[in-house]
Amino acid sequence: MSNLTILRTYAQTNPAKLPPSVLFSHTTTSLTIYDAFAKGIFHFLILPRVQAPFTVSELSSLRTLLRGDKARAKQLLTALNEDAKTLRKEIEEEMLDRFGFTWGVWTGFHGAPSMEHLHLHVLSDDLCTERMNKKKHYNSFHPKLGFFLDIDEVLSWFDAEDSYFSSMANMDPRKHYEPMLKEDLSCWRCNTSMKNIPTLKAHLQEEFDALAKREKAKIERRRKLEEKAARRETDATE
DNA sequence: GTTCTAGAAC
């Protein structure tokens, strides 16, 4: 099976036949799969299943979708966005269970995707997993570079002027998006420039650890306050 | 995606 079209194959397969190592969940219109090369601790892809009136080729990428019927595209993206909201809640529950706090989860498309078939990334913003090894991996998710297209931003194009919408829909991936992957490395949280990937990853890990500490302390403070309030309540009724 | 490697950076 070709790597470039594996997502297309999944999108055309009966979900019951997909292995649990691939499939996380599905609905009548979409599949949520684990990203095989997770760049965040949590990293999923939501794919639209191939169903009329959509054709395989219209669902090839965000670009092909946006260049097709506009109303239909908006409806499909809105549905994917709803699936993503549900998924984000599930991710946050698991974050609390496994890590004791929650952190950011991003939802968006790559401007120049490397695989066929529309796929919406839903990933946690830690970005220093084992699979994060190359500048282009990191830059493809950097929220300030423009390669990663947040779904809310994409949906906002539908409410903009037609000329703007069509300019975004017709953007040349090779000319517009691909050069962004070569930008210098910088921390997306604090903007500090980083000389290479190992340095960046160590820095991101520090940022993450500091965030974990702050967030857990916040949760603990809240818990203590609630405990105190509950105690006062009991005292008052005694 | 991975592996290999030349050359740059340190």
Place this chain on the structure above:
DNA sequence: GTTCTAGAAC
């Protein structure tokens, strides 16, 4: 000398 990147080949 070692670490790291980036491009080519697969």
